[in-house]
Amino acid sequence: MSLTPELAKLKDQIQGHAKAYGLDFFDVVFEMIEPDDVNAVASYGGFPVRYPHWRFGMDYDQLSKGYEWGLQKIYELVINTNPAYAFLMKSNSYVDQKLVMAHVYGHVDFFKNNQWFSKTDRKMLDVMANHAVKIRSYIDRYGQDVVEQFIDHCLSIENLIDPHLPFQVQKDERRNADEIEEDDRTKQPGKLKNTRQYMEHYINPKEFLDDQKKRMEDAQKKSKQFPPQPERDVLKFLLDYAPLEAWEADVLSMLRDEAYYFVPQMQTKIMNEGWASYWHSKILTEKALKDSEIIDFADHHAGTMAMSPGRMNPYKIGIELFRDIEDRWNRGKFGKEYDECEDRVKKANWDRKLGLGRQKIFEVRRACNDITFIDEYITPEFIERYQLYTYEFNRRTNQYEIAERDFKKVKEKLLFMLTNMGQPFMYVTNGNFKNKGDLVIWHKHQGTDLDIKWARETMNAISQLWKRPVHVETEVEGQKKLLTFQDGEFVEENP
Numbered sequence: 001m002s003l004t005p006e007l008a009k010l011k012d013q014i015q016g017h018a019k020a021y022g023l024d025f026f027d028v029v030f031e032m033i034e035p036d037d038v039n040a041v042a043s044y045g046g047f048p049v050r051y052p053h054w055r056f057g058m059d060y061d062q063l064s065k066g067y068e069w070g071l072q073k074i075y076e077l078v079i080n081t082n083p084a085y086a087f088l089m090k091s092n093s094y095v096d097q098k099l100v101m102a103h104v105y106g107h108v109d110f111f112k113n114n115q116w117f118s119k120t121d122r123k124m125l126d127v128m129a130n131h132a133v134k135i136r137s138y139i140d141r142y143g144q145d146v147v148e149q150f151i152d153h154c155l156s157i158e159n160l161i162d163p164h165l166p167f168q169v170q171k172d173e174r175r176n177a178d179e180i181e182e183d184d185r186t187k188q189p190g191k192l193k194n195t196r197q198y199m200e201h202y203i204n205p206k207e208f209l210d211d212q213k214k215r216m217e218d219a220q221k222k223s224k225q226f227p228p229q230p231e232r233d234v235l236k237f238l239l240d241y242a243p244l245e246a247w248e249a250d251v252l253s254m255l256r257d258e259a260y261y262f263v264p265q266m267q268t269k270i271m272n273e274g275w276a277s278y279w280h281s282k283i284l285t286e287k288a289l290k291d292s293e294i295i296d297f298a299d300h301h302a303g304t305m306a307m308s309p310g311r312m313n314p315y316k317i318g319i320e321l322f323r324d325i326e327d328r329w330n331r332g333k334f335g336k337e338y339d340e341c342e343d344r345v346k347k348a349n350w351d352r353k354l355g356l357g358r359q360k361i362f363e364v365r366r367a368c369n370d371i372t373f374i375d376e377y378i379t380p381e382f383i384e385r386y387q388l389y390t391y392e393f394n395r396r397t398n399q400y401e402i403a404e405r406d407f408k409k410v411k412e413k414l415l416f417m418l419t420n421m422g423q424p425f426m427y428v429t430n431g432n433f434k435n436k437g438d439l440v441i442w443h444k445h446q447g448t449d450l451d452i453k454w455a456r457e458t459m460n461a462i463s464q465l466w467k468r469p470v471h472v473e474t475e476v477e478g479q480k481k482l483l484t485f486q487d488g489e490f491v492e493e494n495p
Helices: 005-020 035-043 053-069 094-113 125-143 144-156 177-189 197-203 206-223 236-242 246-267 269-288 293-307 314-331 336-340 344-348 357-366 368-375 379-386 407-422 452-466
Strands: 027-034 076-079 083-091 388-396 399-404 424-435 438-444 470-476 480-484 490-491
Touching: 005 027, 005 094, 005 269, 027 035, 027 094, 035 083, 076 094, 076 144, 076 344, 083 094, 094 293, 125 144, 125 246, 125 357, 125 470, 144 246, 144 452, 144 490, 236 246, 236 424, 236 452, 246 269, 246 399, 246 490, 269 293, 269 314, 269 357, 269 368, 314 357, 314 368, 314 379, 357 368, 368 407, 388 407, 399 407, 399 438, 452 470, 452 480, 452 490
Parallel strands: 027 083, 438 470
Antiparallel strands: 076 083, 388 399, 424 438, 470 480, 480 490
């Protein structure tokens, strides 16, 4: 349903304010929908059309009950496409619609300009719909149970991709003349250069060249690594080498494309929500709100920003860190002189009146993801102000207590939580283990052991696609372990 005349006028006003502040966004198409429809779209990952699968129904049931019982409410949904599509709940108050529209324009500016979104498919709305049609056709052809079970296996490993792959320069497969000539020489190892053709039989005897070529081929077979280097994109490896039927490969390829689409949103959750919250707050408090609407806005905004000690609210952390950066660059609280100042009072009152804050936050919005955002711009003062300490549960007092206040250690833990979106680093290292066709995946251990229950289920899913045993090299409590899943059995052993 399109906007009412009143909301259409409001949209033009909010859009004008956003442009006046310097935001640069795609066109935004707003649609009015009922609360149940919002929950349905949210359960589909923000898209109105997806392939049929029980997971979406489960998510919908959870969201609907949360809304019905007053535990949660989705105010807005926005899709990263060009043009962008956003959904407004009909039941929202007029003040909420103002807030949501301003928030959406902040999101769409971020989608368009942040570097980590630069490789995403801006036509994903159509792509998702096409995927739904194709998967439904496979269901009609092969049966719902068969296709759904295969999708279950794929979704179990959809995180085993390389988030940085879209930014890697793909190797040029074309070869120049020198490389081709070098290949010709290596195809005939041991061959000596000869300018007299009539002497070829004596200088390069055929029997000798054949023997040298066979030796070289045998050596290459022994030394050849498969894959040549550890492969982080496990889904791509399975697409290339697993014995999949044509429809299975097509489904896996579609789900892999969808997984890559959502990666930037996971990499920038704090920044994205913080940026959108910064601008909805700025636009409404300085431009769009009437006096009679301020209390309602403050109430709803405070509810979104609420954060208890020990918990990470991406909206709160994001907006406050953007505000902190703006304030620091306005006052010149950066650089060698400021960093070396040891007078806390002087640093607190530091003001060079540079006025560079707005320029700086736009620069940060363009270049950073959550990891670089936290790593580069969080300060000891920020940690202390918002009590971003590490907490541990004390069984004696039956409550959580501060375990660590040290800035470096707290920052290190924050970055650890965000690295690889909190998931383990997994690499395919061998696709023909012991010359039996077994698959070996290496867990790059970074201080946290794998959850064995999750590892078992993940290995089961991979083995269903690989059709052979799957092994994982990892560490458990400091000891090297080889986990094996074969014929439905899970075994943990020392290598």
